[in-house]
Amino acid sequence: MVAAIKQSEVSRRGFLRVSFAAASGLLVSLYLEPHRSQEIVAQEGNPTPPPQQPKVFPPDAFVNIRPDGKIVIQVNRLEFGQGVHTGLPLVLADEMDADWANVVGELAPAADVYKDPLFGIQMVGGSGSIAHSFQQYRELGAKTRAMLVAAAADRWQTTPDKCRTETSVVHGPNGQSATYAELASDAARKPVPATVRLKNPTEFRLIGKDVKRLDSPAKCNGSLKFGLDLDLPGMKVAVVAHPPVFGARVKSIDDAEARAIEGVLNVFEIPLVKGSGVAVVADKFWPAKQARGRLKIEWDTSGIEANDTTELWTRYRQLGQTSGAVAATRGDEKAIEKLAAKDRIVAEYEFPFLAHSPMEPLNTTVRFNGDGAEVWAGSQFQTVDQMAVAEVLGLKPEQVTFHTEMAGGGFGRRAVADSHVQREAATIAKRLRGTPVKLVWTREDDVQGGYYRPMHFHRVEIGVGPDGMPVAWRHVIVGQSITAGTVFESFTTKNGVDSTAVEGVADTDYNVPNFHVSVHHPKINVPVLWWRSVGHTHTAFVMETLVDELATRARMDPIAYRRKLLKPDAKKTLRSLDLLEKETASWRDKLPRGHALGVSCHESFGTGVACAVDVSIENKRPKIHRATIAVDCGLAVNPLSVASQFQAGLSFGLIQLMAKGAITLKDGRVEQRNFDGYVPAYIIDAPVAVDVHIVPSTEAPSGCGEPPVPVISPAVVNALARLTGKRYRSLPLVSL
Amino acid sequence: MATYQLNVNGQKREVNVDPSTPLLWVLREDLKMTGTRFGCGISACGACTVHLGGVATRSCIVPISHVADRPIITIEGIAQDAVGQAVQSAWVERDVVQCGYCQSGQIMAAVALLKATPRPTDQNIEESMGGNLCRCGTYPRIREAIKTASAQLKGGA
Numbered sequence: 024m025v026a027a028i029k030q031s032e033v034s035r036r037g038f039l040r041v042s043f044a045a046a047s048g049l050l051v052s053l054y055l056e057p058h059r060s061q062e063i064v065a066q067e068g069n070p071t072p073p074p075q076q077p078k079v080f081p082p083d084a085f086v087n088i089r090p091d092g093k094i095v096i097q098v099n100r101l102e103f104g105q106g107v108h109t110g111l112p113l114v115l116a117d118e119m120d121a122d123w124a125n126v127v128g129e130l131a132p133a134a135d136v137y138k139d140p141l142f143g144i145q146m147v148g149g150s151g152s153i154a155h156s157f158q159q160y161r162e163l164g165a166k167t168r169a170m171l172v173a174a175a176a177d178r179w180q181t182t183p184d185k186c187r188t189e190t191s192v193v194h195g196p197n198g199q200s201a202t203y204a205e206l207a208s209d210a211a212r213k214p215v216p217a218t219v220r221l222k223n224p225t226e227f228r229l230i231g232k233d234v235k236r237l238d239s240p241a242k243c244n245g246s247l248k249f250g251l252d253l254d255l256p257g258m259k260v261a262v263v264a265h266p267p268v269f270g271a272r273v274k275s276i277d278d279a280e281a282r283a284i285e286g287v288l289n290v291f292e293i294p295l296v297k298g299s300g301v302a303v304v305a306d307k308f309w310p311a312k313q314a315r316g317r318l319k320i321e322w323d324t325s326g327i328e329a330n331d332t333t334e335l336w337t338r339y340r341q342l343g344q345t346s347g348a349v350a351a352t353r354g355d356e357k358a359i360e361k362l363a364a365k366d367r368i369v370a371e372y373e374f375p376f377l378a379h380s381p382m383e384p385l386n387t388t389v390r391f392n393g394d395g396a397e398v399w400a401g402s403q404f405q406t407v408d409q410m411a412v413a414e415v416l417g418l419k420p421e422q423v424t425f426h427t428e429m430a431g432g433g434f435g436r437r438a439v440a441d442s443h444v445q446r447e448a449a450t451i452a453k454r455l456r457g458t459p460v461k462l463v464w465t466r467e468d469d470v471q472g473g474y475y476r477p478m479h480f481h482r483v484e485i486g487v488g489p490d491g492m493p494v495a496w497r498h499v500i501v502g503q504s505i506t507a508g509t510v511f512e513s514f515t516t517k518n519g520v521d522s523t524a525v526e527g528v529a530d531t532d533y534n535v536p537n538f539h540v541s542v543h544h545p546k547i548n549v550p551v552l553w554w555r556s557v558g559h560t561h562t563a564f565v566m567e568t569l570v571d572e573l574a575t576r577a578r579m580d581p582i583a584y585r586r587k588l589l590k591p592d593a594k595k596t597l598r599s600l601d602l603l604e605k606e607t608a609s610w611r612d613k614l615p616r617g618h619a620l621g622v623s624c625h626e627s628f629g630t631g632v633a634c635a636v637d638v639s640i641e642n643k644r645p646k647i648h649r650a651t652i653a654v655d656c657g658l659a660v661n662p663l664s665v666a667s668q669f670q671a672g673l674s675f676g677l678i679q680l681m682a683k684g685a686i687t688l689k690d691g692r693v694e695q696r697n698f699d700g701y702v703p704a705y706i707i708d709a710p711v712a713v714d715v716h717i718v719p720s721t722e723a724p725s726g727c728g729e730p731p732v733p734v735i736s737p738a739v740v741n742a743l744a745r746l747t748g749k750r751y752r753s754l755p756l757v758s759l
Numbered sequence: 760m761a762t763y764q765l766n767v768n769g770q771k772r773e774v775n776v777d778p779s780t781p782l783l784w785v786l787r788e789d790l791k792m793t794g795t796r797f798g799c800g801i802s803a804c805g806a807c808t809v810h811l812g813g814v815a816t817r818s819c820i821v822p823i824s825h826v827a828d829r830p831i832i833t834i835e836g837i838a839q840d841a842v843g844q845a846v847q848s849a850w851v852e853r854d855v856v857q858c859g860y861c862q863s864g865q866i867m868a869a870v871a872l873l874k875a876t877p878r879p880t881d882q883n884i885e886e887s888m889g890g891n892l893c894r895c896g897t898y899p900r901i902r903e904a905i906k907t908a909s910a911q912l913k914g915g916a
Contacts, residue, residue, distance in 0.1 A: 104858030104895045235854045242859030243850045245794020245834030249860060252793035260788075285760060285777065308797075309777065309784045382798050382806060382860035382894045431796070431860025432894045466799040663854055667900070671857055674896025698803035698892060707885045709898035 084136045085160075086115065086167045088207035092191060094119075095127045099137035099156060100147040101403050102130060102238065103381070103430035103437065105728045106664040107152040109237045111160050114153075114660060117229040118164030118222060119171075121203070122191035128237050133405035133425035144406035148438050148553065150628035150726020153660050157724050165219040167210075174209035175201050224658075224721060233663035238429070250401040250428035251386045251463065258388070258459040259288060261451045262311045262468075263300045264318055268691035269473055269548050270297040270327050277319035284317070286310030293450045296443045297550075298327075302451045308463055328548035329691025332478075335547065336373060339480035339501045343371065347499060347543035348519030351529035354537030358495040362486040368576075370483045370569060373753040374502075374561040375685035376475035377678065378701055379554055383431025384469055385444050389452035390459035395422045396452070397459075400445060401430025403438035407510075411442030415449035434555040434675065439474060440509035470701050471693040475686055476554030477503040478547075479524070479561045483569060486537070491577025492588060495537040498528055500562075503551045504544040519544070523553065527562030527733065532593035532626060533570065549688070555675060556732035559627040563733030564679070564740075564754075567623040571741040572750060581622040581741070582633075595631025595655035595725075596624050598718045602653035603633035606716045610649070611635060618648065621742025623734045629725030631655040631718075634673075634734035636710065638742035643759055645680065645739050647710040652734075655718035656725045665727045666715040672731025673713060677704040679736045684755040763823055767792070768836025778824035783807045785823050786833060794834040794863050798892065805891035808864035809833050815871035815887075834863035837870055842912060846870050849908035857895035865891050869905050878909055 087095045096115050102108035108128040116126050131137040131145075138145045141155045172183045175193035178201065179186075185196040191203040203210075224231070241247035266272070278290040278301075286306040293302045301318055305311035346356075359367065388399040389412060396416050402408045402425075409425040416423070430437060448462035464472065479502035486495030504521035506512045515522050520542050522529070529540045554560060574584035582604050589597055603624070611620055617639050624633040632655075637648040652669045659665045678684040683702035687694045695701040740751040747759060765772045767790065774789045781800075786792045786809070795818055798806030802817035809818045812829035837843035846869050856862050865888065872879055872887035879887070884902055893901070 106857070235851070236856065238859065239851045239854060239856050242856040242862050243847045243866060244838065245792075245863050247859060248793065249796075251797065252787075254791060254793070307784065307788045309780045309788070312800075313777075313779070380894060382796070382804070382858065382892065384797065430858065432858040434894070466801075466804075667854060667857060667897075670899045671893070671896035674898055675894060677896075697801050698799045699801060703892060703894060704896065704898075705890070705892060706888045706898040706901065709896060711881065711899070711902070713899050 084134070085163050086119070088203050090204055092122070092125050092202060092204045093127055094121045094125055094191065094203065095129055097131040097137065098128050099131050099145065100139065100152055101401060101427055101430055101433070101437065103147070103401060103403070103433040105147070105152060106236060106661065106667065107147070109234060110153055110661050110664055111156055112237065113229045113234050114157055114160040115164035117227055118161045119168045120188040120190065120228075121164075123229060123234075125191065126237070130427040130429065132427060133409045138406065144404070146406065146438060147403045148435065150630070150728040150730065152726065152728070153724050154629065154726045157660060161221050162219060165221050166216055169216045169219050170210040170213040171203055171206050173213045174206045178206075178209070230660055231658065231662070234661050235663065247429060249383050249431050250388070250399060251383055251431070253388050253399050253428065253461060255388070255390070255459040258461055259304050259306065259455065260308045260311050261302050261304045261448070261460050261462045262308070262315050262465065263293065263302050263447055263462070264315050264320055265295070265300045265468060265472060266298045266322055268322070268324050268327050268329050269550060271322045271324045272299045273301060274321040274323040276301055280317040280319075281314035284310050284314045287314045289455075290314065290318070291454065293447065296441045296446060300447075304451065304455065304460065312465065324691070327691065330548060330688045331690060332375070332687040335478060336480070338545065339478065340371070342501045342543045342545065343480045343482040343499045345499070347501070347541040349539070349541050350520045350525040351538065351540040356497060356537070356539040358537035359484050359486045359497050362495065366487050368485040368487065368569070368572065370750070370752060372481040372561070372565050374479040374564070375687065375754060376478050376549065377554055377684065378470050378475055378686050379434040379436035379552070380466070380469055380698070380701065380703065381430070381432030381434060381436055384466055385436065385464040386462060387445050387448040388459055388461040389448045391416050391449070391452045391456050393456060395424070396449070397424045397426070398445065399426045399428050401428045401433070401437055402445070403433055403435070404442070407440065408442045408445040411445050412449040415446050416453055435553040435557070436474060439552060440506070440511055466697045470686070470695050470697055473550035474552040475549065476560055477505065477551040481561065481565045483565060485569065485573070487573065487576065491573065491579065493535045493573060496535040496539070498540045500525055500528065500540070500542045501545065502542070503547050503549070505551050505553055505557070507544065507546070523558045525562065526558040527625065527627060528566060531566055532590050532596055533566065533588045534590045548691070556627055556729035559625065559729070559733040560676075560679065563623070563625040563627070564737045567625060567734070567737035568740060568750065568752070571622065571737070571744070585622070585624055593626065593631070596626045596633065598655045599631040599633035599653040600624055602716050602718050603635055603651060606653060606714070607635045607651050610637065619742040619745035621738040621740070621745070623738040623741060625733045627730045627733055630727060630730040632730050632734050634738045636735070636738045636742055638739055638746070640743070640746060640759060644682070644708070645743055645759070647739060650710040650713045650735070650738070652713060652715045652731070653718065654715065654727070654730070655720060656727050656730070657720050657722035658724045659717045659720075660724050662717055665717055668727040669715045669731045670713040672728070673735040674704045674709040676732035676735040677708055677739070679754050680739060680756040681708065682755060682757050761824070763826065764828075765826065766828065766830045768832055768839065769830070774823070776823055778822060780823050781819050782809070782811070782821045782823055782826055782831070783818040786818065792833055792835055796860055796863055798861065803890070803892070804861070805864040805868060806861045808867040808891065810867060810871060815868050834867060837866065842873050843870050845908040845911045846873065846904070849904040849911060853900050853904040853907055855897050855900040855904050857897055861891060861893045865893065865901055869901070869908070872905065873909060873912065877912060879905060
């Protein structure tokens with residue numbers, strides 16, 4: 024294993040090792056360290072990271088100092104927009120006192136050292152990048168600095184405590200100085216310190232400051248290479264005709280017309296995770312896609328469950344009338360029944376399937392050489408995908424070199440337990456042994472290909488007390504389990520409850536004395552997946568629209584009502600609400616005629632968020648003139664990045680309110696094909712301006728990738744409710 | 760297959776491809792200019808936007824046989840002019856990008872807007888940028904960056 028990883032490392036960055044690790048053998052010994060975090064795999068969607076200290080790895084695998092002074096920092100997870108390619112290097116560089124102008128971030132390949140310290144696999148999800156690796160990267164930076172200082176102290180025959188560092192230079196007590204590049208090879212021979220002093224926050228030079236993205240220039244001049252841009256000598260391009268109903272099998276293929284297209288090399292049936300498909304391999308994408316369009320395939324759908332969205336709603340609604348597996352309970356489940364009808368609210372909600380549809384269509388390139396393979400993929404799940412490719416090719420995972428490619432969005436879509444895209448690519452590459460093959464999913468494959476945010480139905484009965492506060496809350500959720508049948512099932516599912524379906528309700532910070540939440544997980548032949556903010560996509564909508572309705576009913580200010588209903592220990596949400604109240608004071612009560620205020624707050628992934636929007640109705644659609652966000656994410660490592668995630672992430676969430684923001688099925692077939700039928704938010708649908716305010720904090724940082732998504736849709740419909748008097752409980756928002 | 764003489768970013772290029780091949784794929788696979796992105800293939804997302812004969816155009820639906828001698832400007836060549844430079848630098852200054860995949864197209868659309876309307880209103884921006892999808896949702900900063908570029912160009916003129 025060590026040899027295999029070493030080989031892949033050397034082929035990727037061998038030139039760096041010469042400058043830093045020299046011929047010390049250090050590289051091999053470092054990789055020998057056993058991995059200790061296997062037991063702490065947590066689920067995507069777990070809002071609170073386990074309390075264990077992150078495992079700290081030796082710095083050599085993370086930092087390389089080039090002779091020209093460039094400091095290359097390995098990023099242990101995918102960059103797909105969330106900013107980790109800047110965020111983690113800046114943490115390490117700060118502790119290292121590296122010259123930020125010369126820091127380069129690189130996406131690390133799959134290797135044990137790059138596993139998430141808490142999740143125990145190499146992955147990005149659960150808004151865990153900064154939350155889990157902040158301490159790890161600080162220690163790595165501090166250790167690297169200590170080794171450089173030790174090398175300098177030796178050189179000057181002094182002690183490390185008499186040296187200081189700044190911008191990639193060590194200064195000695197008598198005016199000596201040496202650059203990190205000059206010291207690198209000596210430093211690499213120093214032992215990695217077991218413990219190291221970290222900076223006091225007052226000593227931070229980068230952490231807590233607005234730091235612009237390292238990848239921005241290359242993304243603005245077109246030079247950045249995403250996975251789809253990969254071009255290898257002799258590479259071929261493959262597309263796959265997927266079954267029209269999930270799990271159907273190829274009965275017969277007439278490929279005469281397809282093969283007649285110039286540039287088409289091969290057409291063959293391949294097994295899929297479920298069912299089978301037809302692969303078309305060509306010199307380039309266009310002939311491959313043309314040929315796929317001319318295939319005549321007869322599909323065998325016998326025994327395959329063919330779903331219809333309308334029928335599914337009927338079934339879900341029926342299920343929702345009865346209690347399911349209990350997710351949370353306190354007080355009396357039947358308390359609601361003792362209240363008069365006038366003191367009860369009954370609300371039913373519908374949330375459709377949603378595709379992630381990242382801008383860069385899914386793709387993976389594989390080259391199989393018989394006794395080894397190379398993979399290039401923008402993967403959120405390197406460890407899982409590497410194992411899957413190995414399995415398809417009959418290799419051990421360590422025989423599969425796995426390169427992490429920059430990804431054009433993902434939102435959970437590149438974190439798939441069954442690695443179906445990588446399996447397809449590997450299956451095709453196996454047939455074309457020796458030839459690199461790039462598998463491209465078209466947008467149609469993406470929109471129709473499943474792995475959606477599951478459909479959900481909620482039924483909520485609320486009993487209201489004389490003071491307008493809820494005294495009883497009975498809540499039934501119906502929706503597929505995301506993890507059922509996957510390796511993640513045991514981590515998220517206990518007693519028949521998949522926590523990713525009930526998070527945000529079962530663990531709500533609202534304090535209701537008689538509180539009961541249960542869930543049904545029907546098994547449906549539609550693959551489902553975590554979609555940015557997972558369960559919170561629907562649970563926050565339900566909670567925040569109902570609480571708003573209660574506030575209106577109680578004739579209370581929406582912020583004051585929430586504050587009163589929140590548990591006192593919901594500190595992050597309470598602090599966010601306080602800040603929101605302050606920051607919206609100038610406009611909240613002074614909206615022009617035809618505009619209304621909408622408020623929401625929600626904690627997810629350990630981050631408390633409060634949101635206020637100014638909304639009017641234009642052309643029968645909500646127009647969001649401004650959004651104000653207050654967020655408590657602990658220490659904001661890069662406030663500019665936190666602001667980015669919120670300013671943009673709100674629009675990601677807004678697909679829930681788009682008229683065509685739904686995936687529907689008829690006779691088992693997806694009715695939408697592309698961005699004409701499944702329509703996300705465009706600039707006209709986005710808030711015109713978003714101001715983001717961060718609660719000052721010295722607490723450990725929590726994630727900001729997902730927390731923007733849950734708050735926006737309820738805030739907007741809460742405003743709409745004030746404008747129209749209607750409550751909006753079925754999404755998408757087809758008409759106002 | 761047929762041979763086409765193209766004018767890409769001011770350079771003469773020759774390709775031999777099927778006449779139905781969209782300009783997008785000629786740029787990406789034959790000319791190895793991958794800065795122009797594939798997002799949908801039906802002109803719904805704008806990730807493939809280039810300037811064709813000076814007009815912001817969805818290259819994914821323009822067959823190469825329809826290009827003729829119209830000059831093609833792509834993201835790789837947009838910095839050759841002052842507006843392109845201003846927009847790119849405003850994008851970096853405002854830290855607009857996230858995943859970045861749509862941004863080539865956004866920048867091409869923004870440059871076309873500013874060339875036609877140097878001082879765009881919010882409504883101009885919504886109209887001209889209205890067909891460029893960004894799943895990350897960077898729209899508020901796109902709006903800011905266009906205004907920044909507009910101000911820069913005015914100041915420099």
